[in-house]
Amino acid sequence: MNWRKNNWRKKLRELLDGLTQKSAQGRTNCFQSLSKAFVKKYMPNFIKDRYFTICDSIERSVKKGGELEKAAAAELATIVCVQLGTDDASEEICKTLKPVLLTTICDNSVSPTARAKCCIALGNITFLSGGEIAEVIILMQQLEAIFSCSYLKGDGTVPNINADTANLHASALSTWSLLFTLVTPGTISSMMKSKTLPSLEKLSELLESAHLEVRMAAGEAFVLIYELGREESENFEEDFALDVSETFKQLATDSHKYRAKKDRKQQRATFRDILQFIENGTITDIQVKFGKEVLPLDTWTRRKQYETLCNILGPSINIHLTENDLLRDIFEITGSPADIPTYPAHQMERFRKRLLNAANFKARTLSRAKNRDKRSDF
Template sequence: MGKRNNQRKNKAMLDSDDENSSVSSSSTARSDLMSVSGTDEVQVDKDSLLEQALDALYEKRGSTREKALAAIIDAFNTNLQHQFVEKKFATLLHLCLNSIKKGSSKEISLACHAIGLLALTVGSGDNAHEILEESVIPISQALKSQSDSLKTVSLVDCLAIVTFVGATKTEETERSMQIMWQLLHPKLGSNVVAVKLPAVVITAVVSAWAFILTTMDGCSLNSKDWQEYISYFSTLLDKDDRSVRIASGEALASIFETGSIEKFATENKTTPDGSVPEGNKSREGYTHILGLKSKILNQVRSLSAEAGGKGSAKKDLNSQRNLFKDVLEFLEDGYAPDISMKIGGDSLQTSTWSELIKLNFMKHFLGGGFIKHMQVGFLGPAFVCPSCFLCDALLFLLVSIAF
């Protein structure tokens, strides 16, 4: 079957609510910073404001540190000067890590966001790699205490961002993916108790996992581990929560896009010299792969046409149907959805699942700051915003997306 001529194109328009939310957030953060610094006058020097916020992170009072982190996040989201990052990179990183180690759930969440923005601002290179290596252990340890959904989601999002920007080896990416996998599917033992994760956490972890997957080369995947991943995501398609189903559908589409299923089937079907193996174990493995793919196709087909039920949210139902229609077409015909996002007077196009997952995750992480940075960064001279280096980071992040 050829690609349908009237293939659905999703358009994400600039929402005035996002703009208002961003302005409101900025005003609040600046007001907080003024109370942190104890000044009554509004200071226009943004470097000075950032310096005050940085100094406030040394304070013992948790609420003071929270206000300072909120102000730093606002500065990064709006107009961060590169000189500040160059001078204070290590100090900001380690103060944020201290907040992750000893802060409240709110402080941890803010610190995670600040670290993620710092990684995006410095872009790929030695500093980004340092952020990753310095952050992995504190984040991993904090995730062992799953006392709060907001904290857990923020930690996972931060790990995804710093890994995406800072990882230089496949092993580093796989390490972060394994940390996330242990949250979803822990290996139970005498000292490990199974914890039922809230749907919001499952959705966040699966989305973050899929986001990191977009950097992986299908040739480096281990078939045994990835069969386990695919089987687990298939079970999530049967969950009651639609956000969990949607995140799992995107993760599976991303796995299939790497060519992993074909690779797994080939590994189980042939020996190193290309001949068909005689052992029952190999034949069973190949049969398992085919059966798993068939099961997922049936699940996807069903979810793309779900009728809904009493009390179900129509918006979520439509999102699910649309997503799984795209996944179904991809699995059957090999075509990923064409997505168009309107930014100002221009459009950003994606044509692969990898590109779409990157874009959606960045929209989620940057929130109200996403449109502003994308609009200035993409529409400015040579696609560079001279006063905001986060735009450069976004260009680095979305380098594979066709404009």
């Protein structure tokens, strides 16, 4: 979309008008074109003036549209929330779209592909809007109801599901993992004992899935649970860690010829990193450079959040890391006093919550560094 500088607003208005056309394919094309435009350029003011129209179109298409239209509308919902950031309009969109997205992901008559896209969108807008943790936990339980269909059967055999359904389960589990990064350490063990969160034994059954994406999502969930769980106790589920490490070793050295070579390579690389963390508490140092700034991805929690935003924004994430207040809050990127945004009074409560989360994250990082030093000395 190579639009001239003075013409892009006109093009965007035409695409917004196209969201109400009669042609389903035409509406889908407009959703997709708007998503591409909103990813490439940070334009919160333009969207804020029209968020009600956008939200209404998304809601209508998710309710009544076909598979491709539902998927395109769900994708736009996430991008709009990224654009609006800490603005109240983002919270309003989340409140409006949550019910229809939740209804869609629980509707077995909807195609698995559309349900998967809606799962991802629902988790993303919940994460971005900074909702109450009680609501986050409820949504995590609803997501578990979806991916639990990939647990082993009562007789211990692996369920036979097709590729589209496996993708749905993997999307639900990956979304569950993103929301898990919002859980405060200190409550994880108690929530597992009360079955508020699934047990590690149940999650380990997903590692036996015949589908790569489910196994990968399960490994990701495990490493996040252990990272935050070890902030509660250095010996968090230590006995189970020894047991599951054997499964990780098998996946990290998998050489079964009936699996695609590319899949085997991807699986081995991922589970080697997971195994290294579970056994030694170490993580590969990754740094993202954008402009003159550097973002260290020194925890699995931060990696998961960054990966999620990369999936939303693609190559344009560097633009948003530089200009978008929401992303800078999430990753604790501080600028000069002249660059620090000012917030109206009605936004301060949400900003306070983000600052509290940032302080908790910093405390966890410091604690983790001390524990790593102790393990190294030992």
